[in-house]
Amino acid sequence: MSWAQDAVFYHIYPLGFCGAPEYNDFANPVPRLDKLYDWIPHLKALGITAVYFGPVFQSTRHGYDTADYYRVDGRLGDNDSFAKLCDALHQNGIRVVLDGVFNHVGRDFWAFQDVQKNGQSSPYCGWFHNLNFGGPSPMGDPFWYDSWQGHYELVKLNLRHPDVVRHLLDAVGMWMDRFRIDGLRLDAADCVDFDFFRALKGYVRERNPDFWLMGEIIHGDYARWANPELLDSVTNYECWKGLWSAHNTKNYFEIAHSLQRQFGPDGIYKNLALYSFADNHDVNRLASQLTNRRHLENVYTILYTMPGIPSVYYGSEWAVEGARTRESDAPLRPCLELAEMESRDQTLCAHLSRLARIRAAFPALRYGDFENVVIKNEQLVYRRATPEQRVYVLLNLAEEEIHLEFPHQEPVLQDVLNGDAIFHNDGGRTWLPVPPCSARILVGAPDRFAWSG
Structure with missing residues (x-):
C-alpha cells in the first residue's frame, strides 16, 4: 500500500504562487520560492502531508515548456535553494512530488535549438516526434514536427528514442538524489508512450520502492494507466466534475452515481487510490465554480471522506476565486501572500484541518x-x-x-x-x-x- 493513500496533498503552481515574471530572461536566479518557508506552519495546521509542485524546472514561460530538465527555473531559484526547501519540507513531515513534463518540451530546449541551428546535420533530429524537413512549421522553422494539441511552442518528444529516454530518466535520478523527491505527477499522461512509463516505473522503483507515480488523465478508463505495470494513480476528473455540479444542480444522484460506479461493491476502480481534487491550475477555482458558497464545506467533506487521495489547491482553503478566460489561465494561478490570506475568514481552513484530523484518525x-x-x-x-x-x-x-x-x-x-x-x-x-x-x-x-x- 502506497504512502500516498494516507496523504493529504497541497497543490502549488509555483510560478503563479511566487508572482514570477511571465517570461524567463534566463539571467541570474531569484529564489522567489523561498517564500514557502513561511507557509510550512500553515500547511502543518491544515494537516498537509505532501506538496505537489507544478513545474519547477527551467522553462520559457508557463513551466510546461521545459528548456532544461536539470535546472530549477531561475524565476523560482536554483538547484541549491530548492534542495534546501525540499529538505525543510521533509523535516516537517511533508513529502514532495514534482511535475514530470515528459510528453513535450519548449522551443528553448537545448536539443531543439541545436536542430534549429544545424538542421539535418544535428544529432538531435531523432529526439522529436515526426520531425522532418519536408516543409516549414507554423512557427517558421524550415522543418516540421509534432506538437501537443496544436500548440507548436510545445514540441513533442520522441519517447521511443533511447537517448531521450536516458536523458529523462537521468534527470529523474538527479531529482531523486538532489531533492529527495517522493513521487511524480506525469503531465499529459494520455499522450505518453506506455513503454516509457514502464521504463520510468522500473527505474524509480529500483531506486526507491515507495516512489509514487500519478498521471494526469482527463478522459478514458483510468485503469489503462493506473495498474501494476504503469502508474500508481491518476487524476479523478469524473468526480471533480460531480463534486461541484451535484451541488449546483441540487442533484446528489450525480456524485453518488460516480462514487458507486468507481468504488462501490462492483466498482471498476475500487482497488485504486485515485488523486481527488475540487480544483487545480487548469480549472475554475471551486469558489468561482459553485453557485452557492455555502456548499464549500460539503464539497470538501466529500473530498476528504470519499475513496482516494484528497488534494487542496493553494489558496482554495480561503475560498480564493478565479475563473479561466479565453485568453489566459492566469486568474487560476495568482500570487498569494500569507499575511493577506491570514487576514481573511479562516472558517474553511478550520474545516479542512478538522477533516484532515478525522481522515487520519479513522482508517475506514x-x-x-x-x-x-x-x-x-x-x-x-x-x-x-x-x-x-x-x-x-x-x-x-x-x-x-x-x-x-x-x-x-x-x-x-x-x-x-x-x-x-x-x-x-x-x-x-x-x-x-x-x-x-x-x-x-x-x-x-x-x-x-x-x-x-
Missing part, C-alpha cells in the same frame, strides 16, 4: 469499502467500512434543516465532525437532524477507537 476513511446508503436530490448518506470500523457520512445541501433516517447496525454513533455528539440506534435505524448546507461524519462504536477531537 482511507482504506474502507464504499457504499451508498441513502440518495436524494439534496441529501446523501454513504458508508466507508473496514471489518473493524464503519463510518457514515451524511450530507444536506438544502437551505433548511432536514431529518435523515438511515439503516445501520451500530448501537451508538458519534458525530466526530460536530462536537462529538452521540446518537443511539433505534431498532436498526437512526433518525437525526442535519442542519442546512452541512454534514455529519458518524463513527460506529467510538469507544473502540482513539479520537481526541
Whole structure:
C-alpha cells in the first residue's frame, strides 16, 4: 500500500504562487520560492502531508515548456535553494512530488535549438516526434514536427528514442538524489508512450520502492494507466466534475452515481487510490465554480471522506476565486501572500484541518469499502467500512434543516465532525437532524477507537 493513500496533498503552481515574471530572461536566479518557508506552519495546521509542485524546472514561460530538465527555473531559484526547501519540507513531515513534463518540451530546449541551428546535420533530429524537413512549421522553422494539441511552442518528444529516454530518466535520478523527491505527477499522461512509463516505473522503483507515480488523465478508463505495470494513480476528473455540479444542480444522484460506479461493491476502480481534487491550475477555482458558497464545506467533506487521495489547491482553503478566460489561465494561478490570506475568514481552513484530523484518525476513511446508503436530490448518506470500523457520512445541501433516517447496525454513533455528539440506534435505524448546507461524519462504536477531537 502506497504512502500516498494516507496523504493529504497541497497543490502549488509555483510560478503563479511566487508572482514570477511571465517570461524567463534566463539571467541570474531569484529564489522567489523561498517564500514557502513561511507557509510550512500553515500547511502543518491544515494537516498537509505532501506538496505537489507544478513545474519547477527551467522553462520559457508557463513551466510546461521545459528548456532544461536539470535546472530549477531561475524565476523560482536554483538547484541549491530548492534542495534546501525540499529538505525543510521533509523535516516537517511533508513529502514532495514534482511535475514530470515528459510528453513535450519548449522551443528553448537545448536539443531543439541545436536542430534549429544545424538542421539535418544535428544529432538531435531523432529526439522529436515526426520531425522532418519536408516543409516549414507554423512557427517558421524550415522543418516540421509534432506538437501537443496544436500548440507548436510545445514540441513533442520522441519517447521511443533511447537517448531521450536516458536523458529523462537521468534527470529523474538527479531529482531523486538532489531533492529527495517522493513521487511524480506525469503531465499529459494520455499522450505518453506506455513503454516509457514502464521504463520510468522500473527505474524509480529500483531506486526507491515507495516512489509514487500519478498521471494526469482527463478522459478514458483510468485503469489503462493506473495498474501494476504503469502508474500508481491518476487524476479523478469524473468526480471533480460531480463534486461541484451535484451541488449546483441540487442533484446528489450525480456524485453518488460516480462514487458507486468507481468504488462501490462492483466498482471498476475500487482497488485504486485515485488523486481527488475540487480544483487545480487548469480549472475554475471551486469558489468561482459553485453557485452557492455555502456548499464549500460539503464539497470538501466529500473530498476528504470519499475513496482516494484528497488534494487542496493553494489558496482554495480561503475560498480564493478565479475563473479561466479565453485568453489566459492566469486568474487560476495568482500570487498569494500569507499575511493577506491570514487576514481573511479562516472558517474553511478550520474545516479542512478538522477533516484532515478525522481522515487520519479513522482508517475506514482511507482504506474502507464504499457504499451508498441513502440518495436524494439534496441529501446523501454513504458508508466507508473496514471489518473493524464503519463510518457514515451524511450530507444536506438544502437551505433548511432536514431529518435523515438511515439503516445501520451500530448501537451508538458519534458525530466526530460536530462536537462529538452521540446518537443511539433505534431498532436498526437512526433518525437525526442535519442542519442546512452541512454534514455529519458518524463513527460506529467510538469507544473502540482513539479520537481526541
